[in-house]
Amino acid sequence: MRCALLILSLLFFSCAQDPEVIASEHFYFSRPSDTADVRTAEDSSAKGHYILRLDSLHKFGFSFTHPLQEKDLEKRLIVTYKAKIRTNHIYSAGSMVIVLSHHDKVTHWRPNNLNRHIADLGRWNWFYDSLSLPKSTKEEPYNTITVQGLLGDAVNESFDFDSVSVYVKGLEP
Amino acid sequence: MITKFHNQFLLFEKAVKGGIPLYLRRAFVLFFFLFSIHLFYTYIGTYNQLSTRPSSIHVWAQCARASVALNYYDGDMNFFKPKIHRSIDGEGVTGLEFPFVNYVPAVCYKLFGFNEAYYRGFVLLCMALGLLFFYLMLNRVTENPLLSFALTLSAYCSPVFLYYSNNFMPDIPSIGFTLIAWYFLFGYVRSSQESHRKLYLFLVFATLAALIKATSLVTILTVFGMVVLDYLKFYKTPSQQQLFLKKPRVIICLLIGIASLFAWYFWAHLLEQQYKSAAFAMSTVRVTDWATAREVWEIIYNNHRFEYYPYETYVFFTVVIALMVIGWKFVSRVYFSAFFIATIGNMFAVYFFFYQFKDHDYYIIPLTSSVFLMYLVFADAIKHVSIKYLSVLPYLFVAVLFFNLKEGVKWTRKDYQNRYNPDNVRYFDNTDVYNDLEPKLRKLGIGRNDKVLSGFETGWCNSLYKMNQMGFVFTTATAKEEMAHLLSLPQFKYMVVSDTVKYNHMFPGMLNYPVIASHRGLLIYKLR
Numbered sequence: 106m107r108c109a110l111l112i113l114s115l116l117f118f119s120c121a122q123d124p125e126v127i128a129s130e131h132f133y134f135s136r137p138s139d140t141a142d143v144r145t146a147e148d149s150s151a152k153g154h155y156i157l158r159l160d161s162l163h164k165f166g167f168s169f170t171h172p173l174q175e176k177d178l179e180k181r182l183i184v185t186y187k188a189k190i191r192t193n194h195i196y197s198a199g200s201m202v203i204v205l206s207h208h209d210k211v212t213h214w215r216p217n218n219l220n221r222h223i224a225d226l227g228r229w230n231w232f233y234d235s236l237s238l239p240k241s242t243k244e245e246p247y248n249t250i251t252v253q254g255l256l257g258d259a260v261n262e263s264f265d266f267d268s269v270s271v272y273v274k275g276l277e278p
Numbered sequence: 279m280i281t282k283f284h285n286q287f288l289l290f291e292k293a294v295k296g297g298i299p300l301y302l303r304r305a306f307v308l309f310f311f312l313f314s315i316h317l318f319y320t321y322i323g324t325y326n327q328l329s330t331r332p333s334s335i336h337v338w339a340q341c342a343r344a345s346v347a348l349n350y351y352d353g354d355m356n357f358f359k360p361k362i363h364r365s366i367d368g369e370g371v372t373g374l375e376f377p378f379v380n381y382v383p384a385v386c387y388k389l390f391g392f393n394e395a396y397y398r399g400f401v402l403l404c405m406a407l408g409l410l411f412f413y414l415m416l417n418r419v420t421e422n423p424l425l426s427f428a429l430t431l432s433a434y435c436s437p438v439f440l441y442y443s444n445n446f447m448p449d450i451p452s453i454g455f456t457l458i459a460w461y462f463l464f465g466y467v468r469s470s471q472e473s474h475r476k477l478y479l480f481l482v483f484a485t486l487a488a489l490i491k492a493t494s495l496v497t498i499l500t501v502f503g504m505v506v507l508d509y510l511k512f513y514k515t516p517s518q519q520q521l522f523l524k525k526p527r528v529i530i531c532l533l534i535g536i537a538s539l540f541a542w543y544f545w546a547h548l549l550e551q552q553y554k555s556a557a558f559a560m561s562t563v564r565v566t567d568w569a570t571a572r573e574v575w576e577i578i579y580n581n582h583r584f585e586y587y588p589y590e591t592y593v594f595f596t597v598v599i600a601l602m603v604i605g606w607k608f609v610s611r612v613y614f615s616a617f618f619i620a621t622i623g624n625m626f627a628v629y630f631f632f633y634q635f636k637d638h639d640y641y642i643i644p645l646t647s648s649v650f651l652m653y654l655v656f657a658d659a660i661k662h663v664s665i666k667y668l669s670v671l672p673y674l675f676v677a678v679l680f681f682n683l684k685e686g687v688k689w690t691r692k693d694y695q696n697r698y699n700p701d702n703v704r705y706f707d708n709t710d711v712y713n714d715l716e717p718k719l720r721k722l723g724i725g726r727n728d729k730v731l732s733g734f735e736t737g738w739c740n741s742l743y744k745m746n747q748m749g750f751v752f753t754t755a756t757a758k759e760e761m762a763h764l765l766s767l768p769q770f771k772y773m774v775v776s777d778t779v780k781y782n783h784m785f786p787g788m789l790n791y792p793v794i795a796s797h798r799g800l801l802i803y804k805l806r
Contacts, residue, residue, distance in 0.1 A: 195796045220799040221711050224718075235700050 124183060124274035128171040128250075132157070132269040148267065150229075157266040159199065159256035166254030169271045173248050178241045180275030184252060185235040190219055191265040193227055198257035199264040203236055205247035212245045213238075216255060229267070310423045311413050311430075315406060318431065322691050324402065324444050327698060329395045331744060332446060334697050336640065337707040338737030340446040342557055345743040346377055347397055350384035352726060352746070357381055358545070362557050363742035366750050366767065372555035373546030376489030379404075379448045398444045401451055405443045408454025409434055411461040412650055419658045425672045428679035429653045432594060433646065435686050437585045437693035438639045449643035452491035456647050459483035459497055460616070460654075467612065471523040477531060485535040489542055493631065493644045496623035498535045503619040504612075505529060513611055521612060557738055562630040574636045582635070585693065586642050588686035594679070595649075598656045608662040609655055617651035624648050708736060711776070711798035712744035718797055719745060724772055731764055731773040731805070734780060741774065754784070761785045765805065773803040 134145045134155045144163040148154045157166045173182075184203055192199055197220045205213035215236070222232035241247050252271045256264045298306075319325060332340035342362060349361040349370065360377045361370040379401065386396035409430055416426035442450050459480050466476035484501075487494040505525055507513065513521040522528050543560070550560060565571045587595075602609055624645040634641050664671040696702060703710070724730075727748050732741040735751035742749050749770065752761055764770065765788060773791065775781050778801055782789060791803040 195793075195801065197799075222798065224714065224798055226796060237699055237701050 124276045125180075126272055127173075127177050127180075127182075127275050128273040130169040130271050132167045132169075132266075132271075134267070146265075148265075154267075157254065157269075159254065159264040159266070160262065161256075161260065164256045166256075166266055167269055168251060168253045170249060170251045171273055173250060173273075177275055178248070179278065181278055182238040182250075183235055183274045183276065184238060184250065184271070185233070185274060186252065186269065186271045187231070187233040188269040189229045189231055189267040190222060191227065191229050191267075192223055192262060194262035194264075195226065196220070197223055197262060197264060199223075199262075200255045200257060201234070202251075202253045202255045203238070204251040204253065205238065205241075206249045206251065207246045208248070212247045216257070229265075307414070307417055307423050311410055311427060314427050314431075315409065318435075318687070319402075321687070322440055322694050323698075324440065324694075327444055328398050328402075329393065330398075330698075331394060331710070331713050332740070333707050333710065334703045335441070335706050336447075336638070337709065337740055339638075339640075341709075341740040341743040342738050343380060343446040343448070344394065344397060345739055346372075346374065346380040347383045347387070348392070348743065348746060350377075350381055351387040351392060355384065355388070359549070362555070362739055363746070363748055364557065364739035364750060365553075365555065365748065366764075367769070368553055370555070370748060371549055371553040372557045373548070373550035373560055374558040375448055375491060375546070376486075376542050378486060379451050379490055397446055401442075401446065402444045404451035404454035405439075406454075408457035412457040412654075415457075415461045415464060416654060416657050419654065420661050420672055422672045422676075424676045425657065425660070425679075428676050428683065429657055431683060432591060432679055432686075433649045433653050435591065435683060435690050436587045436646075437690050437697075438582075438642060439646075440690055440694045441697050442640050442643060447640050448490040449640045452487045452494045452644050453646060455483045455487035455490075456494050456497050456644070457650060459487060460647075460651070463501060464612075467521055474524070474527065477528065481531045481535055485538050487644075488535065488539050491644050492539065492543070493624075493627040493641075494647070495536070495539060496620055496627060496644075497647065498532050499623050500616055500620040501528070502532050504615055505532070507615055512615065515611075559634070563633040564630055565632045571632065574632055577636050582639050582642075584689070585639050588689040590682050590686045590689075594682050595652075598652060602652075602656060602659060605659050605663060608659040610658045610662075613651065613655045613658050617648065617655050620651055621648040707740070708776070709740045709744050711800055712741045712774075715745040715774075715797050715800065716747075718795060719747065719802070722795055722802070728771045729769045731770050733774075734776055741776075745774070747774075754780070756784075758785055758788075761788060768806070771805055773805055775801050775803065 134157045136147075136155055137145045144158050144160070145155045146158040148156045159166050186201055190199060197218075199219045200216040201219065202214065202216045204211055204215075217234065217236065219232070222234070223230050238250070239245070250273055254266050254269070256262065332344055345362040345364075346360045349363065350357075353361060353369070357377065359369075359371050360374055360380065362372050363370060365371075383397035383400050386400070387393070390396065412433075413426050413430045416429055417423055420426055439450075462476045462480040462483065466474070466480060469476060471477075480501075484494075484497045488498060505522060505528055508521045508525060511520075546560060550556065565574060624647065627645060628635070631641060660672055660675060668674075724747070726746055730742070730745075730747045730749035731752060732745075732747070732749055733752035733756070735741055735753050739751065742751065750764060752764065761784075765773075772794075775789075776799065778789065789803070791805055793801050794804050795802045
């Protein structure tokens with residue numbers, strides 16, 4: 106009987122493998138100031154809480170950069186990010202940009218348009234997404250990952266970011 | 279010394295088994311399979327996709343099948359009039375394979391509410407049951423649960439098998455039912471054959487397998503071949519005169535199975551012609567020239583061969599075949615004739631549908647009945663050799679299979695997870711933006727039967743299914759005149775466009791309609 110119970114309990118045991126988190130960053134936005142690189146604003150729906158606001162004058166938002174070690178480059182690298190986003194424009198140009206560079210020389214530039222995550226205009230939309238990175242090769246090497254928020258060519262658009270988290274993960278090849 | 283060890287090990291095995299009550303041994307056999315297959319599915323990540331909407335490779339075929347189930351649920355549950363979301367006039371009635379795999383999930387939707395997990399879960403259950411019956415069939419022969427499970431896993435551990443095991447395609451339930459059918463047939467053959475319950479169960483499962491995937495008719499035809507061989511006294515031995523004691527009854531059962539198949543496909547063709555719907559392939563797709571045959575073969579060889587099975591499994595196949603040739607006198611006539619005739623039948627199936635193998639990896643699934651039968655032959659041969667010469671032989675093969683499967687399972691997991699990698703999903707399918715559109719449409723007062731035009735569609739009815747709207751689709755191949763005609767039809771009340779820049783470029787001046795909503799880059803227009 107005990108044996109059967111042990112077997113039954115083991116039926117619910119999970120042994121799936123999770124990718125290892127190599128680096129992560131959570132962005133918190135503060136009160137606007139003249140010296141800040143990015144533009145923040147107070148969230149109209151939550152007083153005292155500040156969000157990142159991108160528009161035609163402030164196109165670049167947060168930036169997360171992580172230098173990779175040799176042992177990381179041998180793994181299958183994945184960048185995952187989650188955030189709340191809000192826009193007032195049907196044809197939003199809000200993007201997350203992944204930049205891979207090798208000693209300041211950019212080898213990969215990949216913008217991911219966030220339009221597909223906007224279910225409702227003028228409201229906060231939670232999203233989670235991930236992207237597999239190419240292998241670092243002799244022809245196109247990289248040793249640094251940068252993840253940025255970017256507003257492209259939209260006119261009259263105001264694009265907001267909040268609660269941004271970025272992770273760089275590695276899986277065994 | 280080997281003989282002494284062999285005899286002592288046999289005595290040891292007997293003593294161990296004799297000390298355990300039969301019901302506990304049977305319970306252990308069952309729980310061992312359930313535990314092991316659950317661990318396997320957990321490692322692969324099979325359960326992670328149970329609630330996922332149709333996506334990734336062959337999303338088109340997935341949505342078409344899922345559409346039939348959703349239309350049963352949202353419609354009148356008339357089994358004999360399956361429908362899909364796509365039609366210009368009418369309700370979308372279409373001909374297709376026997377819609378058992380679509381109907382059962384629809385019943386679940388009715389009972390518990392719509393959730394694609396019921397569909398995926400039902401397909402997975404069919405596969406798991408098929409594997410269970412195959413495992414029991416092997417265990418009856420080997421009396422060794424470890425070896426039985428190892429061989430079952432070796433035949434099943436394939437990227438294609440795992441990807442479609444929790445999917446929407448009928449190929450997996452078909453092979454599952456085929457395995458169950460063989461279990462009952464061999465059980466019937468081994469019995470006194472005074473009760474025909476197992477024969478009728480074989481008929482039910484073999485016919486179901488063939489109805490939901492025509493290539494599985496090979497199972498029924500294989501048994502026909504075995505009956506013919508029985509008439510020719512092929513199975514006559516000193517201990518038995520014939521394999522089937524009541525051959526006319528067996529033949530009648532097989533004819534009922536074949537007649538059922540022809541009856542359904544006749545009905546399906548009638549539906550296709552009457553309602554002018556060509557959503558599903560209903561005829562053979564042969565290749566008739568060498569250049570195309572070479573092209574198809576190259577694609578199979580370069581792209582699909584390690585999706586069918588890992589490299590290590592092909593090595594094991596070679597070993598198995600070589601050992602069967604060497605140990606020919608230990609090979610069972612009954613099992614080998616089933617394997618041989620089924621393989622000939624499957625080769626004919628490949629011939630009749632060869633062109634489909636180019637782009638459809640799942641076509642291989644029903645044909646893997648040959649692999650399972652080959653392992654049955656092999657298991658039986660191992661048992662006979664082990665009884666006579668080397669009782670630890672089954673355990674040696676367990677060890678061999680452990681190292682063989684180790685890499686194969688890793689490869690299968692990598693390929694499976696790669697198919698659900700978000701980059702790959704987006705490469706094959708851009709319809710995730712429609713996944714949660716339906717509630718918004720209902721809030722706007724758009725009913726399910728308010729026909730919509732949807733584009734730019736990349737499949738047959740992917741977007742229509744995902745937003746659960748009856749309607750029609752336009753693509754990048756739609757001509758301007760055809761688009762103008764569609765827009766003029768009074769039955770289309772709304773239009774959902776995924777790319778208005780492309781639309782205005784392809785159909786200039788045809789977008790003078792009010793926008794009533796947007797959703798993840800989609801724009802919803804009111805036509806009238």
